[in-house]
Amino acid sequence: MQTNQLLLIFCSALLLLGLLAFFAGRSKATRLRSAGTAMFAQPDQYAWFTVLSTAGPAVVVSALGAFVLLLMGADIPTLYLLAASLVIAAIGLLVSLNQVKPDFHARQAIERVIRMTLAGAALISILTTFGILISIISEALRFFQMHSFWEFITGTTWNPGASFLASAGRGDGSGAEFGSVPLFAGTFMITAIAMLVAVPIGLLSAIYMSEFAPRKVRTVAKPVLEVLAGIPTVVYGFFAAITVAPIIVNIAGFLGLDASYNNALAPGIVMGIMIIPFISSLSDDVINSVPDSMRQGSLALGMTKGETIRDVVVPAAMPGIISASLLGMSRAMGETMIVVMAAGMRPNLTANPLEDMTTVTVRIVAALTGDQEFESAETLSAFALGLVLFVITLALNLVSVLMIRRFREKYRVNNL
């Protein structure tokens, strides 16, 4: 028999058993109640309890079985597994029907199950993090068995070229070099350009919105700016590659400079534009939560509005502003599509933003979209790069959270 058909039969059998449980449970409870016994719960609650105890264990058993089947490749025939589950369901039904007694707290039992289900859902987020960590670390470890960690961290040549030959059994792959320094240099360069665009514009816009702008301008400007954050990155990538890069090449040519069409400036600037709302929005919130007493204290000393902002409000909001910038930075470092589409593929250790250079995320995509064996060093190198990226962005996020917490405690604001 087909697995699909088997599954269908199993599901309908379970459904039938569940229905049976519901009505049997309810009728027994109703009967008991109409006999005049005081009961702890409503008949429906008993009914649901019987359903839960019929279907619950059965589903759990079959899911566990399927898991074992899939992972261990254990040889349990599906038919037996499902049959066993159904037997368990039947046992559950009988036991629970027996439990339908006046002094049984059916509602509490149900709510315990609900509570556990909710807690189980909450654990998924932890599992996800672990999943990311485990998947990246285990593959990265395999990579570091092939190539030294030290060479990866300090090497200045990234040339995975010959490694696929090694995995195909030809050559020994000795020509491949995995020095990630040029990739990180590219990432940092583009991130730096993005921050040079985003931090001043974002911060100054936030200052305007929170300190100078009339209420109306503010209510319009904030959501409009946030549109910038909602534009998909692939769209920004296209914009950077098709529109911004040629403009930069033209301007550079006009100035007598030589710029590559894959220069670092275009993705950097566009990434900066993308990050503006992250910085402006959070900075705006932070500046707004600087207590008004600070501003009044300064104004009462005969300071102008500008001096108050520059010397009192902005310094007070500084932890929040730094926090926003760090968040923006972590986003820029992990950003993929813009650089994949607009930055170069060539690992290039240079300080000239007009040259093409590649980034960590570009190489991760390149390594995983080629026709490589999964086992090849180049594919696995993506996970090593991903690991470093994970560590860096995690550190940036944690520092950012700490900074904002310090700000929050200092001024006792709760809305951040």
Next chain:
Amino acid sequence: MSHSFDEISQQLKRRHRKSTRLKWITMGSLGLAGLFLVLFFADMLSKGLPAFQQAYIQTEISYTQEAETDGRRAFDEELLPLISRTAVRTIPLELRNNPDMIGTSKAEWVLANSDVDQYLKGHRHRLSDEEQEALDARVESGQVDLRFNTTFFGSGDSKIAENAGILSAVVGTIMTMIVTLAISFPIGVMTAIYLEEFAPDNRLTQIIEININNLAAIPSILFGLLGLAIFINFFGVPRSSPLVGGMTLALMTLPVIIISTRTALRSVPESIRHAGFGVGCSRWQVVRDHVLPLAMPGIMTGSIIGLAQAMGETAPLIIVGMVAFIPDVGVSFTNAATVMPAQIFTWAGEPEQAFVEKTAGGILVLLTILISLNAFAVVMRKKFERRW
């Protein structure tokens, strides 16, 4: 010791100027950000709007005997470099299905090739001088026309620019989003309910909270690595399928839904819960019957925003292989599919000029959907917003 107003005002002039300057600089920054936005949309519109039109040429198709084996014979020799290969390719099939047509001829509008299309729209093209002349003559006599591009909205991807459409990507996006929502919505809402209404304030709860905030800030490409290593390599979920893409995106959307649901739950005042407890409801009954219904608009708004975010995501999908070439529209969770952003990415990589327009057109479609979703969320929030 003290100064008169006049003396002070004199010194203040310079400082006031500085203050005003700061105002203008900050205003300029906001203006600059706005200008970026305007330029961006202007650029996308100017590049993408032409994609919604497509060149057609009116010609006499003569269904001769030879055309049954070689579609080119059905057309005027001079026209062949101008019309689409797809128009030629369908002729033999058409004749085989309707043998009666052989020997007849009829005037019809046929799809022009992308070079004609680009030439008419004033873009870079590869037509020779003679071809341009022939075309110009037909334009004069009204035999060439730009019409609404049904192909773009009605068909899947193609290597032939004039035949490429976005429909398969739209369907792929819908399938992927169904998976994403089906996973992230229940889990996200349940997590939020647990954390907000049930969780004891212990170490584990704190870890979960910190972890959720962190998850929201992890670069999306790392979710792709997870999808590849765990879903595809470990569990054997089919590569490139809406299932694996949707599962990967679900993990990314989870924190958005959890955070917005918690905010919505928190905005339901404690007095509602106390009222529920007061009439003898259990905690779960209070949540189910009183808190959740009141928080629902907020939860929906957050979920829509999370959905819009997931819809524009590309990087993790590339890693799990959802950049496949999908010419046919297929409704399946386990077959290879592509999504709109991935389609845009693929087209952006095509060297042909006509694909630039397709890319920008695809972007306009995607942006329209995303902006409508967000606008819908905003309107919903406004409509159901409640002040306690």
Next chain:
Amino acid sequence: MNSHATVMNGQQTPAVGQPYTRNEAACHDLSFRVRDLNLWYGKNQALKNLNIDLFQKNVTALIGPSGCGKSTFLRCLNRMNDLIPSVRTEGLVEMDGLDVNAPKMDEVALRRRVGMVFQKPNPFPKSIFENIAYAPRMHDLVSRKAEQEELVEKALRDAGLWNEVKDKLHEPGTSLSGGQQQRLCIARAIAVQPDVILMDEPTSALDPISTATIEDLMDKLKEKFTIITVTHNMQQAARVADYTAFFHLGEIIEYNDTKVMFSTPAQKKTEDYISGRYG
């Protein structure tokens, strides 16, 4: 109003803006002249036809139940009400013979001469030194480091804080205790060398010992500055003020020599308030 009608306790109705009884020990050079001052928050009138002459180098206390407009009035004197968009004022507030609300009056210049200390201490998130040196430096009162140090020491000595903080001038101002922070704010206001210092319930957030210190301080400071203080605490007014004005529902009910006001008030309402019948 009959300008010479007898009111209570044998006192005469004074000329417009003048106190019922003059405190002969106090200075009577004019600091502020206020005539027919009205103020609205949106549609609500908060101040009604205020007339008062405030004298230099005195402590004048403004008392009254909450919401009576005393703080609002105080904030008219250095135009801090400008910061609230819905506020509208009419009438005359004159300093040095100039209308402070006149269009050509620079409110920044005004605030430079009329300093203010707030209810809750609000030191800047800077070091103690910078909290004080910042404003004078911006006003070009001092420039060289040595001058700044001298000024900071002087201001801190005047505020009676020097001995407590001289060893930690570069620690943040927020690290001090509440009472110290408030004295730091006073030192900050003094350092700008204003003519007037407005104090808006400066001790309401402080413990009794800090309160006593600040009251002593006010007594010393009035030699150099005009001090106008709002207080909830009638004993405080009685202790520190030369003149006291009693506000009720946006009006000045009685403006009098403090001692006379607390022993033999001229108005029935004042007596009721002082004897604790409301407020």
